[in-house]
Every structure is written in structure tokens, then in C-alpha cells.
Amino acid sequence: MKRIFITLFFLLPFFQIAAQNYTPTAANLEARKWFEDAKFGLFIHWGVYSVLGDGEWVMNKQNISIDEYEKLPSFFNPVAFDATEWVSMAKRAGMKYITITSRHHDGFSMFDSKVTDYTIINKTPYKKDVLKELSLACEKEGIKLFFYYSLLDWHDDNYFPRGRTGNGIPGRSSSGDWDKYIAFMKAQLTELLTSYGEIGGIWFDGHWDKKTANWHYDEIYELIHDLQPNCLIGNNHHEGVKPGEDFQMFEKDLPGHSKHSFATKSEDIGDLPKEVCETINGSWGFNLKDRKHKSDKELIQYLVKAAGYGSNLLLNVGPMPNGKIQPEHVAALKQVGDWIKTNGKTIYGTEAGPFKPTEQLAATQKGKQLFIHVLDENANVIFIPGFDLPVRSVRFFKTGAKATNQINSFGMLIDIPENEKTPVDTIIEITLK
Numbered sequence: 001m002k003r004i005f006i007t008l009f010f011l012l013p014f015f016q017i018a019a020q021n022y023t024p025t026a027a028n029l030e031a032r033k034w035f036e037d038a039k040f041g042l043f044i045h046w047g048v049y050s051v052l053g054d055g056e057w058v059m060n061k062q063n064i065s066i067d068e069y070e071k072l073p074s075f076f077n078p079v080a081f082d083a084t085e086w087v088s089m090a091k092r093a094g095m096k097y098i099t100i101t102s103r104h105h106d107g108f109s110m111f112d113s114k115v116t117d118y119t120i121i122n123k124t125p126y127k128k129d130v131l132k133e134l135s136l137a138c139e140k141e142g143i144k145l146f147f148y149y150s151l152l153d154w155h156d157d158n159y160f161p162r163g164r165t166g167n168g169i170p171g172r173s174s175s176g177d178w179d180k181y182i183a184f185m186k187a188q189l190t191e192l193l194t195s196y197g198e199i200g201g202i203w204f205d206g207h208w209d210k211k212t213a214n215w216h217y218d219e220i221y222e223l224i225h226d227l228q229p230n231c232l233i234g235n236n237h238h239e240g241v242k243p244g245e246d247f248q249m250f251e252k253d254l255p256g257h258s259k260h261s262f263a264t265k266s267e268d269i270g271d272l273p274k275e276v277c278e279t280i281n282g283s284w285g286f287n288l289k290d291r292k293h294k295s296d297k298e299l300i301q302y303l304v305k306a307a308g309y310g311s312n313l314l315l316n317v318g319p320m321p322n323g324k325i326q327p328e329h330v331a332a333l334k335q336v337g338d339w340i341k342t343n344g345k346t347i348y349g350t351e352a353g354p355f356k357p358t359e360q361l362a363a364t365q366k367g368k369q370l371f372i373h374v375l376d377e378n379a380n381v382i383f384i385p386g387f388d389l390p391v392r393s394v395r396f397f398k399t400g401a402k403a404t405n406q407i408n409s410f411g412m413l414i415d416i417p418e419n420e421k422t423p424v425d426t427i428i429e430i431t432l433k
Helices: 026-038 048-052 083-092 130-141 178-194 217-227 296-308 327-346
Strands: 003-005 040-044 097-103 144-150 201-205 232-235 248-251 274-279 311-317 361-366 369-374 381-385 391-396 405-408 411-415 426-432
Touching: 026 232, 026 311, 040 083, 040 274, 083 097, 083 130, 083 327, 097 130, 097 178, 130 144, 144 178, 178 201, 178 217, 217 232, 232 248, 274 296, 296 311, 296 327, 296 361, 311 327, 327 426, 369 381, 391 405
Parallel strands: 003 381, 040 097, 040 311, 097 144, 144 201, 201 232, 248 274, 274 311
Antiparallel strands: 361 369, 369 426, 381 411, 391 426, 405 411
């Protein structure tokens, strides 16, 4: 008989971050609550780099010169792009918001910016504003739209002094004006927040390229909140929350896991809404040779574990240069959507459960409803040590059948019969008194 034993903590010891100077508005706090409840979003990394099919870092990875890279937009003509189709796919998957790259590290703007001609409108044969089309489709379907915006730039001369990436790229200038670069970013952010309707949030990335630089966050964050008070700000800097930020993100890592060298340290985890971002395969941007496609089971269980930490999951796809999303990714998202259609009550609007997720178990909670997610399909018994809460009922979520259980001074023991097991996630619903 396989048993699962876990360590129980009824108060998660997340460390608090120093008080912020920024005081959020009522609209902002409402947006934060919505974000915490949403739990699932679609990440999209898409740009002219997709033409080369080697990920979004191809310019740096292959040391492509400025002049050579500037030829790529002329090959980018995504005639198969259908914003309505993308949004419908996300909605079917149970996703509540979409975060898309407006400008990545290559400096190419995927929208109709007036402060640079290095844009999808001016430099590609497509000549359409894909972000505008996506914003309209999102508004129609009730999906919130977030914009990823890169702080670093391998193309702009004014991104100077240079950071620790892109130094092998030929043709980069040996001089520049940092203040002009900051002004450029402010101008683009103003465009994004005044021409595309209500924006759910701005997702910054690239701080880690120049950790000690003066990024003028006080000015940039104030600008964003002034233009749209309910627009949430997150920054993928892998550090503690900075004043003015509204949610904390974790790249390819559950909060506190530190599986990667760049992971946010446990002591830097704050009490803002949380979001974990992960790829559906092994790449962010389209990679022709990436075969590391995660199974439906892996994706669903990652969503469950993220929710067990009280965190959202932002799951990424990298569309192909023709504007289509890889068929295997569309199929996987449909499977996740089918699961969440049945089990969404145990994910949406929940908080972190009373113990940290493991490879075998996770828990989410909504009021007096506690959902135990058994991720090990071979488990016949689970044991929750220290569990002493008053229980009204213990049932299997799928069938509503009563679950045989015992509570004593050591904790709670629950039997799992074969007919109640599911290969992905056997859910037990505990109703507290």
C-alpha cells in the first residue's frame, strides 16, 4: 500500500517586504484581487525572431549583427494570424488573461509606435498592428490583456552603457544617452496605455541585464499608475518587490523552490499577488527543434501546484512566423481546458492551502472548502499530520462519495479506493465546520 506523508504548516512563513512608498488606489486593489482569483493566463512570446525558429534570444545566441538582424522584419508576414482564434483558444483553456510581448530584447516593436520606425507597421510586409487586433478580440471575449515590455535593448544605441548580454553582437554603438533611452521607454509605455483600451498590466523584463542601473522606476511606475490606476505592474527582476509593483513573478520556478540560479530567494518573497511563468515546451519564442513538449498531466499538475502556493500560472506559447500556434500546443491547451471546466472550482478564486505543495500533494482553499489534490495516481492512503480542524464532511470531488477518514492526535488519514482514482489529480473536498 502506498502512503503519502506530508509536513503541515497552517501559516505559510512567507517573508514580508518592507512597506512600499506607493499607495494603491481602490481600482488598483480591486484589480489585484481579480488577478489573485484569475489563477491562469496565456503568455505569448512572438516577434520577428520567430522567422529563424531558434527562440527569442537568437540575436544574442547567434551574435547576429545589427545590420543582419534588421533584414528579419522583411521576412515576417504572419498572414495566418487570427486574434479571435488566439483569444478563443485561451478562453477554451480556462485562461482569464493574455500577456504578449510588445517589445522584446531585440528592440523590435510589435505595435504601431510613433517614437521609432523599428516596428511591425514600418518594417514588415504585414503592416498591421497585431496588438490592436488582439486588444479588440480580448475586449470582446472578456479576457484581460497584459503587455510584456523589455527594459533591455540590443538594438537601440541609447541603451548604454551596455549590460551583460548582447556584447557579442556586431554593430552595437560604443556610445549612447541613457536619459534619452528612459524617455523613449516612457513614450512607448504611454502609447501602450493610451491606444489599446484597458490594459490589465505591464510585465517588465530585463532588469537583470544591468542590476545597478538607474531604471527610473519611480517615474515609470508613477506614469503607468497615473495613466491607468488599475493597470498592474510586475517586474521579472528576480529580487524582492520594489515600491510601486503590484504583483510578484517567478520565472520557471514555484515560489521558494530556487531550482534555477536566477530564482527569487525565499527571503525576498512578499505578500503581493504571485505569478509563476512557464513554457509549454522548453522555449519561450518559436523554436523549430524544441521537442520538449510537456504532457497534459504535467501542465495540469503545474497549474495545481502553483495554485497551492496561492499563485497564478502564466503558461507560454511561441507562435510560428505565419501567425499560427503549434498544433500540439493548441491540443494540449484544449486538454487543460477540459480538465479545468470540470475542476475549476478547486482553482479559481482559491487561496494557498494549509501546507506547501509537494510532488504528491497540493491543497487549495476557498472559505470553508479545502481541496486536497492527490497528484500521485498510485496513492492508496494520504496522511496529513497535525490536521486538527473541525470537519463537517470529507468527499471525493468527482463523485461526491464520502471518503473514509480518521482524525486523531497525529493528524488526518484518508483512504483512496481504486474507483475514485484519476491519473492526473484525485481531488478530495473537505468541508470545515
